[in-house]
Structure formats: structure tokens, C-alpha cells
Amino acid sequence: MKSAVITFPGSNCDRDMDVALKKFGFNNKMVWHQDVELPKSDLVVLPGGFSYGDYLRCGSMASKSKIMQSVINFANSGGMVMGICNGFQILVETGLVPGVLLRNKYLEFICRNVFVKINNKNNGYFKNIINDVLELHIAHNEGNYFCTNDQLKEIEDNAQVAINYCDPEGKIEETFNPNGSIKNIAGIFNKEKNVLGMMPHPERMIDPYLSGEDGSYFFKNLINNLK
Amino acid sequence: MIVNEKIAIDHGLKKDEYKKICELLKRTPNITELGIFSAMWNEHCSYKSSRLHLKKLPTKGKQVIQGPGENAGVVDIGDNDAIVFKIESHNHPSFIEPYQGAATGVGGIMRDVFTMGARPIANLNSIHFGSTQHKKTKNLLRGVVHGIGGYGNCMGVPTIAGQTSFDSSYNGNILVNAMTLGLVKKDKIFYSKAAGLNKPVIYVGSKTGRDGIHGASMASASFDDKIEEKKPTVQVGDPFTEKLLLEACLELMAGDSIIAIQDMGAAGLTSSSIEMASKGNLGIEINLNKVPCRETKMSPYEIMLSESQERMLIVLENGKEEQAKKIFDKWNLDFAVIGKTTKSKKIELYFDSKKVADIPVNTLVENSPMYDRKWKKAKLPKKNKIYKDDINNLKIIEVLKKILSNPNICSKEWIWQQYDHTVMGDTIQKPGGDSGVIRVHGSNKAVAASVDSSAVYCWAHPLTGGKQVVCESFRNLISVGAKPIAITNCLNFGSPENEESMGEFVECVQGMGEASSYLKFPVVSGNVSFYNQTKDQGIKPTPSIGGVGLIKDYTKMITMDFKEVDNVVLVIGKTEGHIDQSLFARVILDEKNGPPPEINLFNEKNNGETLLKLIDNNLIKSAHDISLGGIITAVSKMCIKGNKGINLKKPKYLISEIEYFFAEDQGRYIVEIREKDEKKVIDILNKNAVHYDELGTINENTLFLNEKTKVTIDELKGFNTKWLKEYMSN
Numbered sequence: 001m002k003s004a005v006i007t008f009p010g011s012n013c014d015r016d017m018d019v020a021l022k023k024f025g026f027n028n029k030m031v032w033h034q035d036v037e038l039p040k041s042d043l044v045v046l047p048g049g050f051s052y053g054d055y056l057r058c059g060s061m062a063s064k065s066k067i068m069q070s071v072i073n074f075a076n077s078g079g080m081v082m083g084i085c086n087g088f089q090i091l092v093e094t095g096l097v098p099g100v101l102l103r104n105k106y107l108e109f110i111c112r113n114v115f116v117k118i119n120n121k122n123n124g125y126f127k128n129i130i131n132d133v134l135e136l137h138i139a140h141n142e143g144n145y146f147c148t149n150d151q152l153k154e155i156e157d158n159a160q161v162a163i164n165y166c167d168p169e170g171k172i173e174e175t176f177n178p179n180g181s182i183k184n185i186a187g188i189f190n191k192e193k194n195v196l197g198m199m200p201h202p203e204r205m206i207d208p209y210l211s212g213e214d215g216s217y218f219f220k221n222l223i224n225n226l227k
Numbered sequence: 228m229i230v231n232e233k234i235a236i237d238h239g240l241k242k243d244e245y246k247k248i249c250e251l252l253k254r255t256p257n258i259t260e261l262g263i264f265s266a267m268w269n270e271h272c273s274y275k276s277s278r279l280h281l282k283k284l285p286t287k288g289k290q291v292i293q294g295p296g297e298n299a300g301v302v303d304i305g306d307n308d309a310i311v312f313k314i315e316s317h318n319h320p321s322f323i324e325p326y327q328g329a330a331t332g333v334g335g336i337m338r339d340v341f342t343m344g345a346r347p348i349a350n351l352n353s354i355h356f357g358s359t360q361h362k363k364t365k366n367l368l369r370g371v372v373h374g375i376g377g378y379g380n381c382m383g384v385p386t387i388a389g390q391t392s393f394d395s396s397y398n399g400n401i402l403v404n405a406m407t408l409g410l411v412k413k414d415k416i417f418y419s420k421a422a423g424l425n426k427p428v429i430y431v432g433s434k435t436g437r438d439g440i441h442g443a444s445m446a447s448a449s450f451d452d453k454i455e456e457k458k459p460t461v462q463v464g465d466p467f468t469e470k471l472l473l474e475a476c477l478e479l480m481a482g483d484s485i486i487a488i489q490d491m492g493a494a495g496l497t498s499s500s501i502e503m504a505s506k507g508n509l510g511i512e513i514n515l516n517k518v519p520c521r522e523t524k525m526s527p528y529e530i531m532l533s534e535s536q537e538r539m540l541i542v543l544e545n546g547k548e549e550q551a552k553k554i555f556d557k558w559n560l561d562f563a564v565i566g567k568t569t570k571s572k573k574i575e576l577y578f579d580s581k582k583v584a585d586i587p588v589n590t591l592v593e594n595s596p597m598y599d600r601k602w603k604k605a606k607l608p609k610k611n612k613i614y615k616d617d618i619n620n621l622k623i624i625e626v627l628k629k630i631l632s633n634p635n636i637c638s639k640e641w642i643w644q645q646y647d648h649t650v651m652g653d654t655i656q657k658p659g660g661d662s663g664v665i666r667v668h669g670s671n672k673a674v675a676a677s678v679d680s681s682a683v684y685c686w687a688h689p690l691t692g693g694k695q696v697v698c699e700s701f702r703n704l705i706s707v708g709a710k711p712i713a714i715t716n717c718l719n720f721g722s723p724e725n726e727e728s729m730g731e732f733v734e735c736v737q738g739m740g741e742a743s744s745y746l747k748f749p750v751v752s753g754n755v756s757f758y759n760q761t762k763d764q765g766i767k768p769t770p771s772i773g774g775v776g777l778i779k780d781y782t783k784m785i786t787m788d789f790k791e792v793d794n795v796v797l798v799i800g801k802t803e804g805h806i807d808q809s810l811f812a813r814v815i816l817d818e819k820n821g822p823p824p825e826i827n828l829f830n831e832k833n834n835g836e837t838l839l840k841l842i843d844n845n846l847i848k849s850a851h852d853i854s855l856g857g858i859i860t861a862v863s864k865m866c867i868k869g870n871k872g873i874n875l876k877k878p879k880y881l882i883s884e885i886e887y888f889f890a891e892d893q894g895r896y897i898v899e900i901r902e903k904d905e906k907k908v909i910d911i912l913n914k915n916a917v918h919y920d921e922l923g924t925i926n927e928n929t930l931f932l933n934e935k936t937k938v939t940i941d942e943l944k945g946f947n948t949k950w951l952k953e954y955m956s957n
Contacts, residue, residue, distance in 0.1 A: 009559065010467050012383020016652040048650075050381040053467025109376050109645045139380070139647045201649075209655045209666070209781065 001026050001226045003043040006071065008033045008062045013048030013085065013203065020203035021045070024219040033065040042226050043080045044071055046087030048139070048201060058101065058142045059089030068094060080124055080226070081195045085140055088187070088197035097190050097197045098155060099147035104140070105180025111139040113211055114178055116163040116186045116200055117170045123193035125162070129221040133170045134163075134214040136200035138178060143199040145181035145188070155188060162187040162196055228258045238265035238441075244596055251590040259528045259576065259584045264591065266441075266494035266532055267501060270757050273595045276723035277755040280736045285744040290712050291751055292413065298339040298490065299409075300751025301416060302713050304777050308667060309413045310674055311345035314353075314406035314717040314773040316756035320461040321403040325370025329354075330378040330464040331536055332405040337382060338490040341473050342539065344417040344480050345409025348651060349665050350379045350386040352405050353678045353717070353771040357398030359634050359954060364393070367401050369955065374464075375405070376645045381466035382473070385654050386646035387663025390678050390771075393634045396686075399761030404717040406773040408676055410667060417480060419489040421507030421542045421568050426486055428500070428511060428566040429548070431555050432472045432538035435496070436521035438463050439534025449722060449758045468537040468560070475558040476539065484547035491538040497531045499540040500566075501574055505592040507542075510571035515578040519561040527578045542568060602729035605689050611807050611821040618885045623936055626815055630889070631863055631946035633814055636856050638948045641955055655781060659868075661706035661852055662774075666781050673781035675709035677774050681855075682767035684823035687808045689731045689768055693738020694826040698893060700774030701746050702852035705835045706896060708785040708842045709776030714743060716753035716772050721765025723757045731768035732757075739770060745828040746835075748774070785842055787851035789869030794848055794925045795905050796873060798858060800834045800895030801918040804886030810856045811889035830894040837915040838896055844911075846904050853895040859888035861897050862922065863930065863943050872929040872940055878920040884933065897922065 003026040007014045014030065021028040021043075029039045038044060052061035062068070068090075075081045075096050083091035091097045104110060117133050118126050147155065155161060164184040166172045177184045179199075187198025205215030228234070235245035238261060248264050249255055256264060270276060286294035292309055293301035299313035317332025337347045354371055357364050368391075379386050384407070439462035479485060487507065489499040496518070504511040515527050521535070543551060548564060555562035569575070574591070576584040630636055643658035655673060656664035662677035679699045685692030697714065704711045716739065721728030743750055759766045778784055789796075806812050807821025841847050849869065853861045866872055881887045900908050912919050923931075931937045 010381070010470055012381075012470065012650060016650065019652060049383060050467060050470070053381065053465070053470075055467065108373075109380055109647070111380075111647045111649065112644050137649055139649060141380075204649050204652060207652075210652065211649060211657075 001043070001223050002041045003028045003045060004031045004039055004041040005045045005047055006031050006033060006067055008051035008065060010051045010053055011047050011049035013201065016203045017045055017047045020206050020215065020219060023206060025223050031067060033067050035067050036070065038070045038074055043082065044074055046083040046090050048085030048087060051086055051090065057093065059086060059093040062090045063093035072096065075195050078192065078194050083197040084201055085199055088199055089142065091195065091197040096195045097188050098151050099145055099188065101142050102144040102146050103142050104144050109141040110178050114138050114200060115166050115168050115176065117166040117172055118163055119161045120159045123189060124225050125196050125222060127225050129217060131214065131217055133166060133168065134218060135205065135212050136202055136214060137204040137211055138200050140199055143179045143181065145185040147182060152182060158191050160189045160191065161185055162189050163198060230255055230258055230261050235261060238262065239269055240265050244268060251594055252586065259531060260586055262528045262532050263497050263584060263586060266497045267591045268595050272494050272498055274755055275596045276598050276600050276757060277732065278597050279599055280733050284736065284740045284750045286749050286751060288713060288747060288749040291749055294751050295753060297418060298342045300713065300715055301343065302751060302775065303413065304672060304674065307413045309411050309416065310775060311340050311343045311409040311411055312407065312715055312773065312775055313339050313752040314404055314678065314715045314771060315339065315754045316717050316719060317403045317405060318401065318719065318756055318759055321371055322401050324461040325367045326374040326377065327461050327463050329371040329374030329403050331462045332403050333375050333378040334464045334466060334469050334536055335492050336405045336407045337384065337469065338492065340407045340409035341476055342417065342488055342490045343411065344415050345411035346477060347384045347407050347409045349408045349663060349676060350384050350405065351663065351676055351678045351773060352386070352389045353680055355392045355394065355397050355402040355769060357393065357401065358395040359393050361398045365955065371403055372642050372645055378464055378466045380647040382470050383650050385648045385650050386643065387648055387654055387665060388658050388677055389643065390680065391639050391642060394682060394767060396767040399764060400759045400766055402719050402759065402769055404771045406678055406715065408674065408775065415480065417485060417488050419487050419503050419506055421487045421503040421509050423486060424568055424570055426545060426568045427543045427548055427564045428513065428568065429541040429543050429551065430518055430538065430563045430565045431541060432560055433465060433468050433535055434519040434521035434561055435525065435530055435533045436535045437525065437529055437533060440529060440532045449760045449762065451762060462534045462536050464536050471558040471560055472537050472539065475555050475560055478554050479551055484544050484551055485541055486544060487542040489540050491540060493534065495532060495534045501588060501591050503540065503542060504574065504588045508572065510569035510573045510575065510588065511566060512569050512575045513566035515576055517563050517565040519563050527576060527583045600723050600729045601726050602733045603726040605730055605734060607688050608820055608822045611818055613806055617816060618883060621815065621885065623884065623932055624938055627859060628946045629814055630810060630856050630860055631943065632950045633810060634950065636810065636860055637950040639951060640948065641951045655784060656707060656786060660787055661703040662709065664707055664778065664784055671780050673778040673784060675704050675707050675776045675778060677703035678771055679703060680769050680771040682769040683808055685731065685735050685770065686767040687821065687823045689734035690738040691823050691826055693735035693770060694742040695823065695893060696770055696772050697739050697742035697746065697748060698826055698831045699854055700772040701748055701831065701835055702896065704774050704776035705838055706785065706787065706850045706852045708783055709778045710839060711748050711774060711776045713749050713751045714772050714774045716750055716770055718753065718755045719759050719766065719769040719771065720757055721760045725765065728765050735768055735770050742828060746832055783842065785847055785850045787849055787865050787868055789865050789871040789899055789925050790848045792871065792925050792927055793902060794899050795902050796897060796899050796922045796925060798895055798897055798920045798922045799838060799917060800830065801892065802858065802881060802887055802890055802895065802920065803892050804881055804890045805892045806886060806890055809889060809891040824891050824893050826893055833915060834894050834896065834917050837912060837917045838898065841908060841911060846900055846908050847898050848901065849899040851897050853897060855891065857889040857891050858897070865897060866930055866940050867944050867947055870940060872926040873923045874926055874931045875923040876921065899925065
């Protein structure tokens with residue numbers, strides 16, 4: 001399976017994503033933001049980091065990068081595009097997924113493990129995954145997902161919520177919401193479910209010596225689904 | 228402007244120093260030249276009060292590739308891998324403007340590391356604030372933590388460990404010490420020594436602005452009532468540009484076009500150009516009109532003294548300019564050929580076709596002042612008598628609660644959760660342990676690092692305190708299973724012109740030297756920060772030690788959390804019951820006098836090396852060194868982290884429970900072993916003449932202090948984790 005990770009100026013999880021994708025069998029290519037064409041890929045990943053320093057709104061500058069037109073075309077033609085953390089913020093800015101990401105409720109950067117409940121398994125990302133709850137890692141300052149009531153209704157009607165923050169048993173309550181996101185939303189799809197944006201980093205959970213292995217289940221399942 | 232003595236004094240120079248400048252130049256300097264001298268001769272850049280004493284520190288060792296004198300120290304970790312590391316202070320700017328001060332401290336130290344060709348792989352910090360009751364403390368803490376996180380998180384370098392303390396002596400002068408470790412191939416290390424004539428001198432990175440002018444001079448003076456006016460001397464950080472600069476420099480370094488490279492840190496273009504010329508025994512000629520400037524009409528004086536961040540100076544091979552420029556263009560960074568190396572051995576600056584400075588390099592470096600300041604030897608304070616009545620009436624649970632929730636002991640999760648500690652995917656021990664541990668990417672090795680200081684001990688008796696802090700660093704590395712390699716030090720003291728403060732410096736350095744030489748734990752880099760005082764009120768002497776060690780097989784790393792019920796817990800090292808200068812003495816008895824615990828270097832080394840042997844033989848399940856707060860604090864943290872309890876027993880040779888639990892005797896560790904290994908472990912301890920006591924047996928969830936007193940682990944957690952969060956949210 002072929003994957004591509006886009007490097008924007010200020011991306012800093014691009015290498016980690018490259019390591020993770022290769023570990024689970026992807027033939028991954030790094031793509032520079034000023035390139036015009038995407039290499040032939042089964043999956044395109046927008047990695048975490050601080051693209052353009054996040055000096056304007058997070059992700060807004062990167063969403064206008066040269067390569068992004070190709071990424072948008074790829075997504076619109078049904079290609080799998082996944083944005084993690086800053087990548088999620090970029091996706092939101094392109095409009096590929098609905099809503100916005102505000103500053104965390106307590107105005108502080110948060111770096112810790114969280115549990116997320118998989119809300120919809122009827123898609124290329126989570127189909128066949130045996131877990132209902134994953135322990136993943138977050139590290140962000142602007143992960144507070146927000147959208148209008150109308151948007152929320154549409155998102156829910158279309159089953160676009162991918163994952164919600166929860167407790168280890170999968171209970172979704174405000175107590176387990178690390179950043180103030182509406183309805184504990186940690187990740188969402190586009191209508192067609194081929195584009196996924198999420199704040200947690202599965203690539204930081206791929207090794208028993210790191211914070212845990214739940215990211216491994218995610219990637220193993222993902223590559224099997226693509227085969 | 229015609230320079231005179233008064234202007235020189237306004238630049239922080241002394242009368243004699245100004246006289247010496249005129250003699251060396253055989254004329255009166257112009258204002259640009261005076262600015263350059265004041266920047267190079269201030270305490271921060273010249274080490275004029277400390278040089279004499281720093282020479283006594285051991286700096287060599289089998290694994291040392293580069294000792295002090297370069298941008299950072301370098302040690303060999305085998306397989307052509309080397310670790311570049313250094314700690315540096317950013318105290319004064321952080322007190323004036325906590326966010327930017329701390330952020331640029333982190334940015335500066337990372338630049339020091341990647342200047343040498345190393346990719347930064349871990350950040351650490353040691354931060355010290357005034358009393359928690361002081362009106363500025365909360366804002367300073369919040370600002371500093373946000374600043375450290377803001378910079379390090381954006382760079383994508385994990386912050387893996389740190390230390391935070393509160394003490395009223397920092398009320399008017401907080402400390403912010405930042406440390407970075409980088410990984411480099413041994414045959415691809417870059418140095419700052421220029422070589423060759425007519426080589427292009429290149430400026431890369433951010434544009435030069437008017438920020439931070441005289442920052443280094445500000446850092447070399449005491450604070451007074453007008454500190455608010457000094458805000459413009461604080462630099463403004465731009466971590467995004469630094470991230471680009473890091474990637475661009477590493478890309479250029481992959482080739483062979485760089486002769487020498489130096490970051491523009493304190494005293495900016497001045498010190499970077501002069502250091503490169505001085506080390507290469509060359510001259511440098513610069514056309515200041517070529518320097519990329521952020522603001523219009525900047526004068527030569529401003530350009531030379533600006534401390535704008537994220538800039539580098541490079542001496543390049545001839546003919547490589549185009550190739551290098553391409554890389555910096557790709558990363559959207561300024562690139563300008565601003566001058567060349569010359570044989571003149573002078574710094575010659577041109578502006579608008581006029582020569583605006585002409586100074587022999589040696590006058591700025593070798594001939595810079597060096598002082599043998601007067602200093603006072605500290606006496607070892609007399610031991611306090613502890614009255615049994617004072618102790619016998621204490622309720623031990625209440626004492627434990629006070630100690631575990633003390634600001635200097637409590638969990639610092641509120642702080643380190645704001646630092647990205649997992650980016651780069653190799654953090655195998657996160658903050659909150661004895662050391663942070665990161666894997667060497669793609670190998671079986673891991674590097675452990677910790678940062679320590681014990682200002683109270685240093686204040687009570689600088690010689691002992693200096694030894695103690697090196698030993699504590701040694702222990703923190705051993706506790707995670709790492710073999711200690713070398714240290715970096717950040718020496719935070721009051722005014723060197725005050726005999727007592729100078730004495731504290733001299734004796735702390737002496738103590739550090741003795742310990743690091745005995746433990747074969749050499750000092751490879753560091754910095755000195757004097758004048759940490761407001762008016763006449765100096766801080767407690769606070770040398771921070773950053774220690775680095777190697778774990779050859781990371782699967783053998785040790786953590787402090789208790790692992791398994793029924794395992795046996797031992798204390799390695801002898802408990803004599805030293806209460807003076809302990810947290811218990813200060814917090815519970817309100818007693819501030821007395822000597823710090825004694826250091827026995829033989830025991831430190833022997834206990835530590837024996838524990839490493841036990842770890843090597845897979846006999847240790849968890850380990851933690853005993854420091855502030857004594858045995859009970861250490862064991863409580865092991866319980867909390869492992870979610871397990873313990874049945875404690877007190878050895879018969881000590882009379883009082885309090886002494887046993889709260890004493891801060893040195894050279895001790897707590898270790899967990901399997902019952903079936905007990906005989907093997909004891910044999911090894913006996914064979915190596917290491918004292919040990921049996922401390923207890925692990926249980927499900929309760930800490931039994933004795934038959935009558937117990938506390939659940941959930942209660943312990945409550946004592947330990949709540950304080951800081953509540954303090955910061957009120």
C-alpha cells in the first residue's frame with residue numbers, strides 16, 4: 001500500500017508518521033508542500049505540528065499551500081485523506097471536514113493519554129477493528145472542536161462523528177473531555193467518510209515502550225482495509 | 228557621539244576597564260567599538276569573575292569529545308553516535324517578561340546544540356520561583372511554563388524532565404535554566420573555529436531588529452526598582468523560524484561546505500563573529516549594510532548589539548554560496564554574504580563605505596579582564612539539637628500530608644502536561660521520574676537525562692552543597708539504569724562583588740569539582756549567571772546540574788513505580804537520621820539552621836555502581852533515589868506511581884521513626900526486588916560492602932507506617948497531586 005505524508009514548514013510529526021506508516025507496511029513517501037502533484041497513493045496524511053507557526057489561525061496558511069489543491073482533488077475523487085492534530089486543523093480550514101478547532105477550554109497546551117470511543121465503524125478507517133475504545137495520545141493547544149447547531153445536526157445525521165473522548169470503558173461524559181470539544185468530539189469524517197480529521201496521535205502509540213500500543217491496532221487495521 | 232568615561236560607565240564598564248580599553252586601542256573607542264567592548268567584557272560573555280575558578284573543574288574523560296569552550300559539550304555514546312548537550316540560564320529576561328524570557332532561553336539553548344550539527348532530541352529545564360505567597364509568583368510561573376512550552380512544542384522537541392522549586396529568596400529574581408540534548412554522528416560535528424583566508428562569512432536566519440540590545444549587559448547587572456524599563460532588552464522568540472533554521476542548517480550540514488558555524492546568542496553578531504575569528508586566529512571583515520535588517524535606519528551600534536533571535540553566522544568554503552543559498556531559499560530564510568575572513572586578526576566593520584570599527588580580536592578575548600574576587604569561606608554550621616518532645620507529639624500522617632503536598636515535593640503534572648513530551652516517538656520515560664529517558668532513534672540504546680539543584684544545602688554549606696548536587700544527578704541517572712557519563716552546569720549566584728556570594732560560588736564550584744572528579748562524571752559545558760539579586764538581596768546559591776547517562780539496552784530501563792505485590796523493598800545506603808536542612812526541619816519544625824547532610828563520595832560511588840550491577844543482572848524491579856523529604860516521600864511516590872501499598876518496618880538501630888522516615892542522608896536508593904532474588908541481591912550488596920535495610924513488603928493499596936498507622940494510596944495521591952493544580956486555578 002502506498003502512502004504520502006505532506007511536510008509543511010513547521011510540521012513536526014511528519015517523521016513520526018513516516019516511521020509509523022512504514023512499521024505497519026506502507027510504502028511511504030514524504031511530499032514537500034511546494035510540490036504540485038501527489039505521488040500515486042492509497043492514503044494521504046497531513047501530519048501534526050505548527051505549520052507556518054500557527055501564527056494566523058492554526059492550519060489556515062497550510063490549507064492554501066501549493067500541494068493542497070492536489071490533496072483536495074484527491075479527496076474529492078474518493079481518496080483516503082487523514083489529518084492528525086495540526087493536520088485536522090488544516091482539513092477544517094480547507095472545508096473538507098466541517099467545523100472549527102478553538103483554543104482548549106482551559107487555555108493551556110495539553111499533552112497526555114486519552115481514551116476515545118469509535119463511533120462509526122462503517123468506513124475505511126475503522127471497519128473490522130476489534131476495539132471499541134482506543135487509548136491514544138493528545139498534544140495540542142487548539143483542539144476544542146466547535147460547530148453550529150445546524151452543522152452538528154447534519155454531522156450526527158450523517159454519522160460523521162468518528163471518535164469521542166471517553167473513559168476507559170467507553171463512557172462519553174464531560175469529565176473525560178480534555179479540551180472542551182462539543183459532544184466530546186475528537187475526530188470527524190467528511191460526508192463520504194474517506195476524509196478523517198482527528199486530534200489524537202495514533203503514531204505516538206505504536207510501541208509498548210512508548211505510552212501504549214493502541215495506535216498499532218489502528219494502523220494494522222487501516223492497512224488491511226486498504227488491501 | 229564622542230565617547231568618554233561616563234558613557235563607558237553607562238555601558239556597565241568599570242573605570243579601570245575603560246582605561247584598559249583606551250590603552251589597548253591606543254586611542255578612544257568610538258561608540259560602536261565601545262558597545263562591542265561592553266558586550267564582550269560583561270560578566271555574561273567574559274566570565275571575568277568565574278574563569279579563574281571554573282578552570283579547576285574536571286572536564287576530561289574517556290567519553291568526552293568536546294569539553295567547555297564550544298557551543299556545547301559532546302560525549303561519545305558508541306557506534307559513531309555522540310550526544311551534544313548544554314544548560315543555560317535565562318533568568319533576568321524571564322523575570323522581566325516571563326513568556327518571552329523563558330521561550331528565548333529554550334530557543335537559545337537549542338541553537339547552541341544544532342549549531343554543532345546535532346538534531347535536538349530532548350529538552351529539560353530547572354525553574355525556581357519566589358514564595359508561593361508572593362504576589363508575582365503565579366503569573367511568573369504561568370508565563371514561564373507557557374513560554375517553555377510555546378517554544379519547545381512548536382520546535383517538535385520533547386521536554387522530558389525538569390525541576391521546579393519555590394523559595395522566597397527568588398522573590399525578586401526567578402531562575403529559568405534550559406537544557407537541550409542533541410544527537411550527532413561523531414564524524415559530523417561542527418565547530419566554531421574559523422579557518423582559511425578570504426572565506427565568505429554568511430548571515431542566515433531571521434532579520435536583525437532592535438530587540439534585545441544590551442541583553443547580555445542587562446543579564447550582568449543586579450535588578451533595581453526600574454526593571455520595568457528594561458523590557459526592551461528582552462528578546463522576542465519565533466520558534467517557527469527556528470524550526471526552519473534547524474532544518475535548513477541540518478540540510479546544509481549534510482554536505483561539506485561549512486568551515487565553521489556559530490549561533491548568534493548573547494551579544495549577537497558581536498560575540499559570534501569575534502568568537503569565530505578568535506578561535507581561528509584570524510580577522511573578520513563585515514559590511515554592515517549587507518546585514519538583513521527588520522527595521523529601517525539601524526545604526527552599526529544597533530546592528531552589532533541586537534540580540535534578535537534565530538540567527539546564525541557561517542564561514543563557508545569558497546564557491547559554495549549558491550548551493551547554500553538554495554537551501555535557505557527553500558526554507559524561506561534570509562541568506563546574505565556579509566563579509567570575509569582576513570589575516571588582519573582584527574574585527575573590521577564597514578557601514579556606508581566608512582570603517583566604523585577596527586579592533587584587534589585579542590583585545591576583546593584574551594585581554595578581557597579577569598578578576599580574582601575576594602571571597603569569604605563559609606563555616607560548617609553547628610548541628611541542631613532536636614528535642615524529643617517536639618517530635619513525639621507529631622502525628623505522622625499529618626506530617627506526611629504536609630510534606631507530600633509541599634510545593635517543592637508535590638506532583639508537577641500541571642507543568643509538564645503543558646510540554647509536549649512524546650513528540651519524536653522515542654520518549655520511554657516521561658517527566659515525573661528520576662530522569663527522562665529517550666531512545667536513540669532506531670537503535671537499542673537510550674539516553675537518560677536529569678536536572679538537579681539543592682539551593683538549601685548550598686546555602687547552608689556551599690562546599691557540601693556543591694558536592695551533593697553532583698551526587699544527586701549521579702543517583703538520578705543510576706535509578707533509571709543509566710551509566711552516568713558527564714554533566715553540564717548552570718551556576719546561578721548573587722553578585723560576585725559581594726564577598727559572601729562570591730564565596731558561595733567558589734566553594735560550590737570546589738565541591739562540584741571534587742564530586743565530579745571522584746565519580747568520573749566530568750563537566751563538559753555550562754554557563755555562569757551572576758547578579759541574581761534585587762538591590763542587595765541575593766538568591767540562595769543555586770547551581771543546576773544537568774546529568775547525562777547511557778542505557779545500552781533500553782529494555783533494561785528501570786522506573787520507580789512499584790510493580791508487584793509481595794515483592795521485597797530494600798533501602799540501599801545507610802540512614803543516620805540527618806534532619807538538619809531537611810524539608811521536615813523547615814516545614815514541620817520551622818528550623819532553618821544546621822549543616823546539610825554529609826557527602827561520602829566513596830559510598831556514593833560504591834552504592835551507585837553496585838545498584839547498576841544489580842540492574843544489569845535483572846534483579847531490580849523498580850528503583851528511586853532518596854532525596855528531598857527522605858524515605859517516606861520516596862516510598863510514597865513509588866506507591867502512587869505503581870498504585871500499590873507497602874508494609875513498612877523500621878530498622879532497630881534507629882531510635883525514632885521520624886528520623887528514619889524524614890532524614891535526608893545521602894547516597895541512598897529504594898529498590899524493589901522479587902522475594903526469590905533476595906538472597907542473590909543481598910550477596911551482591913554484602914560482597915560490595917554496601918549497607919542495606921529491609922524496608923518492607925509490597926501490598927495491594929495501603930501504606931502501613933507501623934501497626935497503628937496506615938493511609939490508602941488514594942489518599943496519598945490526593946496529598947500529592949492536588950496542590951499545584953488548585954494553586955494555579957485560584
